[in-house]
Amino acid sequence: MHPFSRSQEAKEMFQAQSHLYNHTFNFISSMSLKCAVQLRIPDVIYDHKRPMTLIDLASKLRIHPSKATCLYRLMRVLVHSGIFAETVVPRDGKQEEEIKAYVLTPSSCLLLNDKATGLSPFVATMLDPALVSPWHFLGDWLGGNNHEDCRDKLNNPFEAVHGVNIWDYGRKNPEFGNTFNTAMAGDCQLMNLVIKDYKEIFEGLNSLVDVGGGTGTMARIISEVCPGLKCTLLDLPHVVAGLPESESENVKFVGGDMFESIPSADAILLKVCTLGIALL
Numbered sequence: 001m002h003p004f005s006r007s008q009e010a011k012e013m014f015q016a017q018s019h020l021y022n023h024t025f026n027f028i029s030s031m032s033l034k035c036a037v038q039l040r041i042p043d044v045i046y047d048h049k050r051p052m053t054l055i056d057l058a059s060k061l062r063i064h065p066s067k068a069t070c071l072y073r074l075m076r077v078l079v080h081s082g083i084f085a086e087t088v089v090p091r092d093g094k095q096e097e098e099i100k101a102y103v104l105t106p107s108s109c110l111l112l113n114d115k116a117t118g119l120s121p122f123v124a125t126m127l128d129p130a131l132v133s134p135w136h137f138l139g140d141w142l143g144g145n146n147h148e149d150c151r152d153k154l155n156n157p158f159e160a161v162h163g164v165n166i167w168d169y170g171r172k173n174p175e176f177g178n179t180f181n182t183a184m185a186g187d188c189q190l191m192n193l194v195i196k197d198y199k200e201i202f203e204g205l206n207s208l209v210d211v212g213g214g215t216g217t218m219a220r221i222i223s224e225v226c227p228g229l230k231c232t233l234l235d236l237p238h239v240v241a242g243l244p245e246s247e248s249e250n251v252k253f254v255g256g257d258m259f260e261s262i263p264s265a266d267a268i269l270l271k272v273c274t275l276g277i278a279l280l
């Protein structure tokens with residue numbers, strides 16, 4: 001073989017190897033993001049009000065000195081992923097010496113807890129072991145042929161692992177259910193930025209039913225933008241139980257099963273998020 005062909009072949013193999021390694025270790029990005037949310041690193045940097053050095057961050061987070069290197073590596077991953085960015089500041093106030101410091105990016109701004117658009121609950125929920133563990137069984141589930149033995153467990157890997165569908169799981173585990181609903185509400189809040197610019201979509205409608213509308217964030221946004229529009233929200237009884245109804249908000253909550261009946265209205269809204277992919 002010509003030496004050039006050999007080096008080309010080697011180059012392609014190394015590229016293929018790094019491609020595979022990237023995909024093998026992709027979970028590190030997700031889990032590092034989850035860790036940042038768990039430790040509330042975006043809020044800590046935000047509250048610091050200026051770029052934050054590793055030492056200040058470690059001290060604020062009360063990280064044991066023996067783990068400081070780990071925190072450094074975690075921040076490297078998160079900077080690489082664009083969750084945070086790096087800048088330099090004078091070391092101990094001395095202009096002649098510089099030290100690295102972390103700042104927020106648009107992505108970490110979306111993780112701040114005091115923002116209605118905060119996506120921290122979304123990250124925490126989607127990376128909760130309850131939703132991540134089914135992925136470990138995707139192969140078993142796909143390859144399994146035990147249709148007769150577990151007819152009721154074959155809808156998706158989530159059901160195969162937990163024995164119930166995600167909605168029943170949320171009902172039986174209220175802590176997960178509540179975080180899930182908060183996650184969906186955060187996801188919906190971002191629609192605030194677009195609905196008012198596209199309100200003509202709702203022109204000519206007197207009523208709308210938001211099917212599977214969760215705790216009503218989307219319905220409230222629509223009713224604020226279109227005050228004349230009567231919005232009904234249908235979701236499972238345990239999701240809408242106890243939600244405050246207010247005449248001025250023009251949103252009515254109905255508990256029920258969309259597969260049994262849907263309140264009548266001029267239009268139906270069915271908004272789902274990427275969770276469909278998560279559940280396959």
Ligand SMILES: C[S@@+](CC[C@H](N)C(=O)[O-])C[C@H]1O[C@@H](n2cnc3c(N)ncnc32)[C@H](O)[C@@H]1O
Nearest residue numbers: 184212213214235236256257258271272273275
């Ligand atoms: C992925 S969430 C979407 C929530 C909201 N529409 C959004 O976009 O953020 C799906 C919603 O459908 C609700 N749901 C699931 N099965 C349902 C059923 N059979 N009848 C009514 N609602 C249901 C869940 O409780 C959940 O709130």
